[in-house]
Amino acid sequence: MKKPLPVLYSLRNCPYAMRARLAIFVSGQTVCLREVLLSQKPAQLLTASAKGTVPVLVLPSGEVLEQSRDIMLWAFSQSDRNNYLLHQVLDNDKQSEAHTMQQLMTQFDSEFILRLENYRSAKRYRDPKLLQYRAECEVYLQQLESRLAQHEFLFADQACLADLAMMPFIRQFARVERQWYLRSPYPEVRRWLDSYLQSAIFSKVMAQYPVWKEGVNETLFSGV
Template sequence: MTLPILYSLRNCPYAMRARLAIYKSTIAIELRDVVLTDKPTAMLAASPKGTVPIVVLPSGQVIDESLDVMLWALSEKDPNNLLLSTTENLDEMLVLINQFDQEFKQALEQYKCAKRYHESNLVQYRQACETYIQQLEKRLTTYKYFFGDQESLADIALLPFIRQFARVERQWYLQSPYPKLKQWLNRYLQSPMFTKIMTKYPLWTEQSDQIIFTEKK
């Protein structure tokens, strides 16, 4: 059987969220780990912009935006109802995800650069990120996850970026006034799911053996 192909990069947050959704969907795909400094010809042929994740379906259709990959995977199979189909919250989740993709991600990049280059405005950039972190803490004060006591698309879509935020100033983060967020993040980072989606595989070449990525039930 011909499987969908996922071109992925282990530590890229966008590729991580794609793998998270695919894992949660339990569908099987062929995983091709790449590095962006040596992009395979087959990957560029599928999507000339050359960013990950890229999914190539057996039909030849290409999906090369991380959120679209997540929605595709969970529309194929959503055993845990991460799309919250019974509560019709998808639009609201997409608004939150878009806010973090467009606004929080920009603030996070500035924060990371300020830490890396020892800039004097580190605290200012951290506080810009905290505006969004506080929103999540408020949600988690009421519920276990961002949209209730049930895990959703929003949780796994934001996870890679919250992980990045927590790693910028590790000591500050551990002492930060966000106990619910820290609990939420730890639950994910210590899960078998996270171990699986962060497994290191050999880089893909045309001669590589096929690597099947899926959650076995």
Template sequence: MNVNVNDTSRLAILYSLRNCPYAMRARLAIFKAKEPVLLRDLVLSNKPKEMLAASPKGTVPVVVLANNTVIEESVDIMLWALHRADPDDLLHAQQQDALSAMLLLIKDFDDNFKTSLDAYKCAKRYQEDNIGECRVACEQYVQQLEQRLTEHTFLMSNKESLADIALVPFIRQFARVERQWYLQSPYSKVRQWLNSYLQSATFTKVMAKHPLWIDERQDIIFGRN
């Protein structure tokens, strides 16, 4: 059940960084759940003391509930939002073991693809001579997604799922490292899938730029779509 947005004291607070893929996936889930939160955008060089008091690790996203419960991991935030409301059935509630399969896929990408992706981005940034090797390390995971998307419209089935919105911010990063190579790569299904998100009204709203909270101390109600 969603909270009455007229009573902002009962809304959860979301500390977020606009282009962080972990924060992006959290915002996508909150938006899909139509779960209003008080959005506090920040930059990592100037973190609000309120966020650090709630979550000393100092990374985003962080959700602070009205009862002061803190949720610090992006997937946990996604699950919190979608367990409250899931109008698009992203959790595939009626399919046995569907959520477990989604979480396994997400964990594989978080634990392994992300490491390869970071190395790939660094190789491009510092013009290292192993960029091709780093790309190949990423491709084994992108190939998995291409195969899934050959079999059905989304990653798990013909229905959008938690896995889709969890992985799309990271594939977006992959696509931007060597843009021309990516556009000519054999991953046409991945390109189509990614573009369907990047060109959507949902993504535009999730990526909207807001004033930094630390400057104005003005909360933005986000997720009331």
């Protein structure tokens, strides 16, 4: 008998779902991926999670993970051979890196994303506060620029959980005023983001899948 697989309810362009898929992929996990339309939420999604948004991961045990960061942590709890959680410290100076990484992610999730939504809405609706909202976002981009000037990724010369968690939202930021972004004083952020957008991993994670329907064969989403 085949071992049952976790089921991931996802939406291709949702940044929260995107970072969940990134973690699942690079940690080498396999899930049943159910692409959904939020305008036609399947009953199975609503049964698993009353919030009715994605991502949602339903484990074979019946446990339901409703937050993207929890899904990422689950993926790396299964396998973290490339030290995305920064648990494999190299020297005494690295002892607090995992804690600092979690703090930075929490700051971006609780502060930056709200400001990003204001910025995106201002562009969409031609709000005169556009430049103000952009400047509020830039405070956080400056933090990333400073880190990326020191090494290839946010915490070292290899990627970690924070890189995967933040990249989809920086991608959104870069698309609001594309020409301004390309001329902006954040060359390291552009380098970092482009390295993901041009990668084979991103192509795999952003593959298009048909909308899931009950009774149709499940789509397997497997990592490397």
